[in-house]
Every structure is written in C-alpha cells, then in structure tokens.
Amino acid sequence: EPEVTQTPSHQVTQMGQEVILRCVPISNHLYFYWYRQILGQKVEFLVSFYNNEISEKSEIFDDQFSVERPDGSNFTLKIRSTKLEDSAMYFCASGKRREQGVLAFFGQGTRLTVV
Amino acid sequence: QQQVKQSPQSLIVQKGGISIINCAYENTAFDYFPWYQQFPGKGPALLIAIRPDVSEKKEGRFTISFNKSAKQFSLHIMDSQPGDSATYFCAASPTASKLTFGTGTRLQVTL
Numbered sequence: 001e002p003e004v005t006q007t008p009s010h011q012v013t014q015m016g017q018e019v020i021l022r023c024v025p026i027s028n029h030l031y032f033y034w035y036r037q038i039l040g041q042k043v044e045f046l047v048s049f050y051n052n053e054i055s056e057k058s059e060i061f062d063d064q065f066s067v068e069r070p071d072g073s074n075f076t077l078k079i080r081s082t083k084l085e086d087s088a089m090y091f092c093a094s095g096k097r098r099e100q101g102v103l104a105f106f107g108q109g110t111r112l113t114v115v
Numbered sequence: 116q117q118q119v120k121q122s123p124q125s126l127i128v129q130k131g132g133i134s135i136i137n138c139a140y141e142n143t144a145f146d147y148f149p150w151y152q153q154f155p156g157k158g159p160a161l162l163i164a165i166r167p168d169v170s171e172k173k174e175g176r177f178t179i180s181f182n183k184s185a186k187q188f189s190l191h192i193m194d195s196q197p198g199d200s201a202t203y204f205c206a207a208s209p210t211a212s213k214l215t216f217g218t219g220t221r222l223q224v225t226l
Contacts, residue, residue, distance in 0.1 A: 043159060043204060045213040056213055091158050101147030102211045106158035
C-alpha cells in the first residue's frame with residue numbers, strides 16, 4: 001500500500017540554524033500539506049500546496065517557513081532560523097480528491113528538536 | 116469559529132464495550148469530517164470520514180454519527196479491543212481545504 005514517507009525521522013538542531021524536512025507524497029496525489037504537533041497537543045495546519053503553489057497557510061507559517069516541490073515528487077518544508085518553540089512533530093500529508101472530499105494521508109512525521 | 120471541540124479528553128473502556136467520542140463545530144463551511152487514529156510516535160491514520168449529506172456511516176466496528184442541525188458528530192467503536200488503544204482526533208474541513216483538528220481523545224481499552 002502506498003504511503004507518505006518523511007525524512008529524517010528525528011532532527012536535532014541548534015537555535016538559529018536552518019532545517020529542511022523532506023517528504024515523498026503518494027504518487028498521483030495532487031494535494032500536499034504540512035502540519036505540526038507540539039508534544040501532547042493537537043495537530044495544527046501549517047500550509048497547503050496545490051498546482052505547484054501555496055493554496056493556504058496558517059498564521060504559524062510566517063516568513064521563516066517555506067515549502068518547495070523541487071523535482072515534482074519530493075515536497076520540502078524549510079525553516080530558515082529555528083526557534084525553541086519550533087520543536088514539534090512535523091507531519092507531511094498528501095491527498096487525492098474523492099467523493100467524500102480530499103482524503104489526506106499522513107506520513108510518520110519528523111521530530112524536530114531545537115536546542 | 117474555526118475550532119472543533121472534542122470530548123472527552125480521555126476514555127477508559129472495557130474490552131468488548133462501546134467507545135464514544137464526540138465533536139462539535141461552528142463553521143458551517145465545513146463539509147468533510149474525518150476521524151484519525153494516532154499511535155504514539157506515529158502519524159495520524161485516516162480511519163473513517165463522512166460528508167454532511169448522510170447521518171451515519173459504518174465501516175466495520177467504526178461508525179460516525181452526524182447531526183447537521185446540531186453541528187455535532189461522533190465516533191462509535193463497537194466491541195472495543197485493546198489494539199484500539201490510541202489517541203483519536205476528529206477533524207473538519209471545507210472541501211479540498213485544510214483540516215482543523217479537535218484536541219484529541221486518549222482511549223484506553225482494558226482487558
């Protein structure tokens with residue numbers, strides 16, 4: 001069964017450093033998302049991407065965040081200058097339109113720890 | 116208006132019992148309501164989803180009940196098993212848009 005894969009599974013970085021989180025969505029999916037989950041809290045939307053551009057972003061997704069689909073298959077989230085409060089699980093999701101709506105399938109996540 | 120309120124925060128059910136988790140929303144633009152199951156250290160896994168044009172959807176032991184007028188929906192897990200022990204999130208979205216998640220319910224099914 002196809003699945004969303006994310007790398008790395010765990011990333012430790014120093015405050016102020018740049019990190020790039022990588023995702024390989026399910027092929028033939030057209031909708032791509034990044035969410036994050038601070039430990040013990042709910043899953044929060046960051047950004048959605050469709051037709052090679054950002055379709056929606058949350059207030060969390062400020063200028064330090066960016067997304068790219070560099071080669072038509074990978075989907076990346078870059079955090080330019082990490083802060084302590086960026087520590088969280090980051091989930092990539094991809095989706096395909098179905099009768100019920102866009103069914104979003106999540107990857108296993110990247111645990112980002114900013115020290 | 117964007118919030119999805121979920122209750123209870125935690126739930127303990129005996130094996131074979133029925134687990135019931137409730138969610139409520141305010142945004143009438145929401146028209147897609149999925150439930151996700153999350154095990155520790157894993158990503159949310161899509162369990163079952165419903166559109167507001169039906170009042171109930173059943174898949175195996177999992178049933179979503181939907182009350183459009185009350186803006187409420189619930190997940191029922193019949194014959195709950197220890198393997199069902201996980202955190203369950205309801206979510207809602209307008210068509211093809213971002214998911215707004217509830218705060219999660221930690222379910223523990225005891226023997």
